[in-house]
Amino acid sequence: MQFVHMADNHLGYRQYNLDERENDIYESFLECIDKIIEIRPDFVIHSGDLFESPQPPVNAIRCAMEGLLKLKEKNIPIYLIHGNHDIPKSQQKGKPFGLLKKILGNSLLTFGKNKSHVFNSEVFIGGIEYVSQNKIPKTYEDLEKINSDSKDYKKKILLFHQSVSPFIPQSFEMQITDFPDDFNYIAGGHIHQRALKPINDGNSVFSYAGSTDIMSVSEVNDYKKNGKGFYLGDLSGDFDINSIQKIDVECRTFLIDKKIKNENDYKKTVEELQSLQDEKKKPVLYCDIVENLFNSFNDEIADLTLYKRISRIDENLEESLIINESSIEEIFQEYIKNKEMDVNFVYGLYKKLLENDCDSLLYVNDYFKGNY
Structure with missing residues (x-):
């Protein structure tokens, strides 16, 4: 039994505000989809940040639908959690996953109130969606319930989207010891560099699939070393780190x-x-x-x-x-992204303050109500 682990596509991201870079990100995602269809795994898990924004542009939605419909046509279900970029900053705004579910039906399974699904009566798949730092205690409660609900299953996967120590030694939100120790595969998103670590005496694997394209110049050296793409896992026999295989896509030089x-x-x-x-x-x-x-x-x-x-x-x-073929705004946005801050919120606030927008306080209030 095989599965694919993918994350952090950031569909709709326009690096350097260029059409070509936005299209690169769509092409990398669709290349992943084509490779998945060639492999024909039993299911796909996605650890969040499918989109760059909770209000993605039309082309981003079109690309996501094109790719996910291909999986549906091949009867490959996808289990998907929200990353920080997928979650609306205002309670009044809908989530883009809602639209996808209307089109894809039961081939797309998400983790809102329901924190787990079971594939083929055999594989337990739990999911905790991204939360801000002050909501982490609620995540611990969700983990306890997921762990309890999974007791009768031998094959178990957990999806998450947070910064975890020791992969992020500073500014981390959780620690690797916070996660259940008897899941076969703990599937992370949020960190754009690939990572695989054996845990539980080598019987489990803790993983970050990484992004599917180069989202920041800070990722270039890791791309040269570890590539971009997704992981292919095999639950057929005894599961360990050797059960995971890298599948690469080619990015712009x-x-x-x-x-x-x-x-x-x-x-x-x-x-x-x-x-x-x-x-x-x-x-x-x-x-x-x-x-x-x-x-x-x-x-x-x-x-x-x-x-x-x-x-x-x-x-x-x-x-x-020397600012060459760049604007101050582009450099500022890239700096925000490199610091793993919310680009849309920080840059939006910056623009409002520049324009002396009287709604700046309301903008901040709506953001923090939605996230904190």
């Missing part, structure tokens, strides 16, 4: 941490960019360059990148940021 201090560095970087032109997608470039080479380099690579962010460096390697 990011070139980061490039230092151009002389003509030789300049030539090598340009040649590397030129060599990537045979790929379907132009690369993203982050680099530092000495002042005297900046203008010629900027002109020469203009058509070789989708997006570039270049910093000038002086002869003493003291850096000063």
